[in-house]
Structures are given as structure tokens and as C-alpha cells.
Amino acid sequence: xxxxxxxxxxxxxxxxxxxxxxxxxxxxxxxxxxxxxxxxxxxxxxxxxxxxxxxxxxxxxxxxxxxxxxxxxxxxxxxxxxxxxxx
Amino acid sequence: xxxxxxxxxxxxxxxxxxxxxxxxxxxxxxxxxxxxxxxxxxxxxxxxxxxxxxxxxxxxxxxxxxxxxxxxxxxxxxxxxxxxxxxxxxxxxxxxxxxxxxxxxxxxxxxxxxxxxxxxxxxxxxxxxxxxxxxxxx
Numbered sequence: 546x547x548x549x550x551x552x553x554x555x556x557x558x559x560x561x562x563x564x565x566x567x568x569x570x571x572x573x574x575x576x577x578x579x580x581x582x583x584x585x586x587x588x589x590x591x592x593x594x595x596x597x598x599x600x601x602x603x604x605x606x607x608x609x610x611x612x613x614x615x616x617x618x619x620x621x622x623x624x625x626x627x628x629x630x631x632x
Numbered sequence: 633x634x635x636x637x638x639x640x641x642x643x644x645x646x647x648x649x650x651x652x653x654x655x656x657x658x659x660x661x662x663x664x665x666x667x668x669x670x671x672x673x674x675x676x677x678x679x680x681x682x683x684x685x686x687x688x689x690x691x692x693x694x695x696x697x698x699x700x701x702x703x704x705x706x707x708x709x710x711x712x713x714x715x716x717x718x719x720x721x722x723x724x725x726x727x728x729x730x731x732x733x734x735x736x737x738x739x740x741x742x743x744x745x746x747x748x749x750x751x752x753x754x755x756x757x758x759x760x761x762x763x764x765x766x767x768x769x770x
Contacts, residue, residue, distance in 0.1 A: 582735070626693060627681075
């Protein structure tokens with residue numbers, strides 16, 4: 546019995562690691578969006594700090610391609626006065 | 633042969649001017665698009681909102697969304713026309729290659745707010761009535 550106990554524990558650990566998985570795709574890839582609209586301010590606002598800075602890729606969880614599209618969209622929105630440069 | 637593409641343009645106009653002289657503003661936009669020899673697909677009001685920062689001393693603006701087809705060499709003159717115009721504050725012209733037809737025909741925030749405001753009139757009135765009651769309790 547004593548020999549089997551550690552094996553059970555190791556099995557449990559494995560199961561836990563298999564079940565709890567982080568999101569493998571970024572929020573835009575999950576929705577399969579082909580482009581990110583600069584007029585869609587509600588989604589872009591979620592990717593900005595209170596001061597109007599763009600969140601890093603690490604913080605927002607975007608993939609590299611989507612982060613570039615987001616950057617482009619936010620900068621377009623800023624130019625049109627939809628989002629602040631600074632706050 | 634010059635390639636023709638479908639473009640999206642968002643014009644920014646002072647909201648006071650747009651409210652008082654809407655036809656005049658639309659006339660200017662159509663004139664600018666005509667000068668660019670564009671085939672206009674649609675021109676409509678996108679939204680009227682507070683600007684994130686002041687542009688030309690204005691804190692509120694009306695956005696007008698236009699879709700049109702024209703040659704790529706006509707975009708720069710179009711932007712120049714807008715810069716010379718006194719009524720239009722800014723324009724952003726973007727290619728719509730990756731947009732679907734549904735994206736282009738999506739209802740604008742102005743339309744959505746208009747529909748919601750009719751439904752939201754009653755709750756707002758109730759909230760106003762509730763406020764003085766709380767003051768009397770205190």
C-alpha cells in the first residue's frame with residue numbers, strides 16, 4: 546500500500562495539470578476576427594490603462610499579430626479623437 | 633489602368649455646425665467625394681460624442697461615415713481638400729479589403745443609442761424621482 550500511495554499522488558497531479566489549462570489563443574483569434582475595427586471603442590478601451598497607455602502583450606494576452614492590429618487600431622482611434630493620447 | 637478600391641472614410645465635424653446646418657455639411661462631403669471622382673456607396677451619420685481631447689478648440693464632434701469606390705491616386709487630394717475645408721476638422725480614409733459586407737452595413741452607435749433611448753426614458757425618470765426622496769430621509 547505504501548508503495549502505491551506516491552503513484553496515486555503523482556497521477557492526481559498529472560490530472561490537475563491536464564484539466565487546468567490557460568487560454569491558448571488570444572481574444573481576437575478565439576473570435577476569428579480578420580481585422581480589428583478602430584471604431585469599436587468598447588473593445589479597445591479594455592486594452593488601455595487608466596492613463597490611456599496601451600497594455601503590453603504580456604498583460605493583454607494578445608498574440609503578436611493581433612497586438613500589431615490593436616496598436617494600429619488604437620492609434621487610428623486616437624487620431625480621430627475617439628481615444629485619448631494621455632489622460 | 634489605375635486600380636479602384638472600396639474605401640471607408642470617417643469625417644469629423646463640429647457638432648454645433650452639424651446640428652444647425654446638416655444639409656450644408658453633407659453637401660460639402662458629397663462635393664469632396666465628387667472632386668475625388670468617387671462612386672459613393674453610402675454616407676451616414678456615425679455618432680455624436682465628446683472628443684477625447686480638444687480639436688480646433690471644439691470639445692464635441694459629429695462623425696460621418698462614408699463608403700466609396702475610387703482610384704488610389706485620388707485619396708491624397710481628398711485629404712488635402714479636407715485640410716483646406718473649414719467645416720471638416722479631420723478625416724481618416726482606410727481600405728476595406730478585409731471588411732465584409734455585414735461589417736459595412738453594421739448599425740452605427742447613433743442608431744443604437746436612438747433605439748435604446750426610447751426604451752430608457754422611463755427608468756431615467758424614475759431615478760430622478762428617487763433622488764429627492766433619499767435626501768429627505770437623511
